[in-house]
Amino acid sequence: MHFILASDSVITSKSLLSLEKKSGRRSWSLNLMWSSFLDIFIRKAAKQILLCYYLHICINS
Known part of the structure; x- marks a missing residue:
C-alpha cells in the first residue's frame, strides 16, 4: 500500500512538471x-498510517 501511494505521488509530480514546462x-x-x-x-x-494500522492489529490480536 505504501509503495502504491508513493508511486502515485511521483506520477502526480511528473504531470505537474510537464504542465509547468509549457x-x-x-x-x-x-x-x-x-x-x-x-x-x-x-x-x-x-508510513505513519501503515505503522498505526500494524500497531492496531498487533494490539487487538
Whole structure:
C-alpha cells in the first residue's frame, strides 16, 4: 500500500512538471521544489498510517 501511494505521488509530480514546462521556466523550478516536498510528505504520511494500522492489529490480536 505504501509503495502504491508513493508511486502515485511521483506520477502526480511528473504531470505537474510537464504542465509547468509549457507555462514557463521560473514557475518550473518552484514547482519542482513543491512537488518534491509533496512526494516526501505523502510518503511520510503513508508510513505513519501503515505503522498505526500494524500497531492496531498487533494490539487487538
